[in-house]
Amino acid sequence: MSAQEIKEFRELCERAGLAATHQRQVIYEVLKNMHGHPSPEEVYARVKRRIPSISLATVYKNLHLFIESGVFREVSLHHGSLRVEINHKPHHHLVCTSCKSISDIDAEALGLATQYGKLPGGFLAQRFAVDVLGLCADCQKKAD
């Protein structure tokens, strides 16, 4: 991690009121270099390469801390367990109901006319999490 990135990490911890520990830093760095929607186990496996003594519990604790402080986001999947959102651009998910694969699509490319602000009923809309369910290109071919 570059000096710039270390500074960024330390500022981020300060803002969130978290100590800038070595484990925390490595988890952060590993996440930044992952793609898609990694599970805690996947993150753990990667971090373990650099800190063999790390425990899964520590990974869980830090993932939650990162999510709580808004550094990363949790993915809402049609799926049972915790997944971390790596993609920082506004986007939605294409969920294939056949092979269960999940891919991202830019919010713009999907072109949903989402409107923020007050909805009828007084609910204040701040973010739209859209899962598009359907069939991916591969599964359509197989279905022929």
Next chain:
Amino acid sequence: MSAQEIKEFRELCERAGLAATHQRQVIYEVLKNMHGHPSPEEVYARVKRRIPSISLATVYKNLHLFIESGVFREVSLHHGSLRVEINHKPHHHLVCTSCKSISDIDAEALGLATQYGKLPGGFLAQRFAVDVLGLCADCQKKAD
């Protein structure tokens, strides 16, 4: 359950290739009379009033069978466990990030311009599952 409803239930089982058992019927009936997004435990509690000997495993098995055969749907929540969708009208979810409450909103009332069919990349969109994240009216008042 009326004679008409029993007939409906038996046809439904036949279509899905399922035996029309007593337990299955009561689970179905209980679901039909629930609202919102009940958990397996909640369904179990209700069914148990009428069939005290029922087991939680049976409830789980049947919920999955109903979901697989398209009789009910699974809710995708920012939430860890299985929930059954009772509302059959096309709708989306308003998820309050403060109190975690979830309410339904009709697809029309939300007015999202969802488009079915092929998306760029070849994905075939069949259904849109939208979670609107934000603050419910109550939590906005409390935040003042």
Next chain:
DNA sequence: GTTCTTGCAAAGGATTTGCATCCTC
């Protein structure tokens, strides 16, 4: 009768927790 279901108890996976030790601030 055969096959599908049930109920039970045990197993399984994912996540959390308690606690002693260790590291930042």
Next chain:
DNA sequence: GAGGATGCAAATCCTTTGCAAGAAC
């Protein structure tokens, strides 16, 4: 040094599974 963080193991929660006994077709 004080309080937060870590690692470990045990605990917990949610869900699934194996199997013998019972019900549906």
